[in-house]
Amino acid sequence: MSAQVGIVLVSHSGPVAESVAELARGLAAGGATAPVAAAGGTGAGGLGTSTELIAEAVRAVEGGxxxxxxxxxxxAVLTVKAMLAEDELPPGTRLVDAPFVxxxxxxxxxxxxxxxxxAVEAAASEAYDYRKA
Structure with missing residues (x-):
């Protein structure tokens, strides 16, 4: 099997990032899922974002x-944009404009x-069009 696109979910809350990752994996079930990593909160477990946690998550799911x-x-948008601008993330890492869940x-x-x-970016971005009413 060829390499799959990795997904990193960056939230200000560790539990939120982990829960959304678990939900996405569960709804994509039916076999092996693409690599997903959560990067939520600060390194100390508080609310916020951590460049270290984001970089670690990207490295964990990056497979080519x-x-x-x-x-x-x-x-979180600003943090990831700054990391991309400073080449702190591997080539092929892309910030996707999409609703989080x-x-x-x-x-x-x-x-x-x-x-x-x-295709992954397009699918995620198209989620803006999902109507709930």
Whole structure:
């Protein structure tokens, strides 16, 4: 099997990031899922973001097909953008503009089905169009 796109979920809360990762893996079940890592909170377990946790998560899921990074709130966006600008993340790492929960599920399902980074990004971004009413 060829390399799958890795997914990193960055939240200001460790438990939120872990829970969304678990949900996405569960909904993509039916076989092996793409690699998913949560990078939530600070290194000390508080609320916030940690460049160290993000970099560690990206390294953990990077297998040669690229990494899609989804974030929850504004400062997480700024943190990942700064890391990308400073080349602190491997080539092929991409910040994806998508809703956090729905986008994570779409990204993991698409990556698990063998979609490339462009397909994973498109699927996650299209989650903005999911209507609930």
């Amino acid at each position: 097909a690229g990494v899609a990074v989804l974030v929850d709130l504004g400062s 729905e986008g994570a599920v779409a990204a993991v399902v698409t990556a698990s089905a063998g979609g490339d980074l462009d």
